[in-house]
Amino acid sequence: MVETFRHKPDQTRLNKTEADKTGPDKTGHDKMASGNEVNLGLSSILTYVISFPEDDKRRAVISERLAKQTITPTFIDAVNGRTLSDAEKQQYLDPNRQNWLPRQLSAGALGCSLAHIKAWQALIASDADCALILEDDAVLSDEAAPILNKLTGRSHQFDIITLHHYKRRPRHKIEQLSSGHELSVVRYNQIGAIAYLISRQAAMRLIKEVLPISFELDVYMNRWWQHGVSNMLIYPPIAAEDGRESSIGYRQQEPEWPNDTPILKLKRRLNRALDSTKKRSGFWAYLNAIRNRWQ
Numbered sequence: 001m002v003e004t005f006r007h008k009p010d011q012t013r014l015n016k017t018e019a020d021k022t023g024p025d026k027t028g029h030d031k032m033a034s035g036n037e038v039n040l041g042l043s044s045i046l047t048y049v050i051s052f053p054e055d056d057k058r059r060a061v062i063s064e065r066l067a068k069q070t071i072t073p074t075f076i077d078a079v080n081g082r083t084l085s086d087a088e089k090q091q092y093l094d095p096n097r098q099n100w101l102p103r104q105l106s107a108g109a110l111g112c113s114l115a116h117i118k119a120w121q122a123l124i125a126s127d128a129d130c131a132l133i134l135e136d137d138a139v140l141s142d143e144a145a146p147i148l149n150k151l152t153g154r155s156h157q158f159d160i161i162t163l164h165h166y167k168r169r170p171r172h173k174i175e176q177l178s179s180g181h182e183l184s185v186v187r188y189n190q191i192g193a194i195a196y197l198i199s200r201q202a203a204m205r206l207i208k209e210v211l212p213i214s215f216e217l218d219v220y221m222n223r224w225w226q227h228g229v230s231n232m233l234i235y236p237p238i239a240a241e242d243g244r245e246s247s248i249g250y251r252q253q254e255p256e257w258p259n260d261t262p263i264l265k266l267k268r269r270l271n272r273a274l275d276s277t278k279k280r281s282g283f284w285a286y287l288n289a290i291r292n293r294w295q
Helices: 057-065 087-092 096-099 105-127 144-152 200-210 217-221 262-294
Strands: 048-050 074-077 130-135 139-140 158-164 172-174 182-186 195-199 231-234 239-241
Touching: 048 105, 057 139, 074 105, 074 144, 087 105, 096 262, 105 130, 105 200, 105 217, 144 195, 144 217, 158 217, 172 231, 172 262, 182 262, 195 200
Parallel strands: 048 074, 048 130, 158 231
Antiparallel strands: 130 195, 139 239, 158 195, 172 182, 182 231
């Protein structure tokens, strides 16, 4: 399995208090959501939105969108990994990634990871038991309110609950949340970190394990056999992207390793095979533990 690192690099960039509460800004116009304002009763849910501080338009759009669901978000300043110096990048990157993956972690993926870490730190510093974390292109469905209110009252029973869903992967039902939605576990990894609920205890555990960064953020969040944090999902999804190009995500191709060798390629194949065996052999115990916790 991936070697666990416990050292803590300089937290200056991650601990800045730039998270600012803001009400709905009417300078932006949401063309994706319904024009009818409805009170969906989500005002009590601590909500963090990851967004670049200079992107006033995107902040205005999602503020207006969330205001229709009675959410006043706290903005977490996104991190532009492309502006980090080589020294800063090396401070956060796991040198052992080459033993696992054929490409380097891209600058965009690094910045995305650091931004989500900042959101986890903000939750830990708050008095809340859980938080809703959104990237600034997320859209919550009208069905989200009763489901989220139900789940936040049970934050001691979950770690992460993903609100979006990209692929039709085999699901194992945990509970029927409403007439049309269920809480499930998938055997294979989810992709993306657009919208999710995370409990305080899960944030604390992930913070201890995440640095240095070996995997893309969404991949890391789903590696339950590594860090012990469970990840459930809501199906059908109650969140989606709004169709704009993400400013937080990373779509560019990661650079290849400049010093790759046949020995390293063989080592990667072996490590991935061992990793997959551990995941597959532990899945049913993982699923049963989630079901027992949820009772």
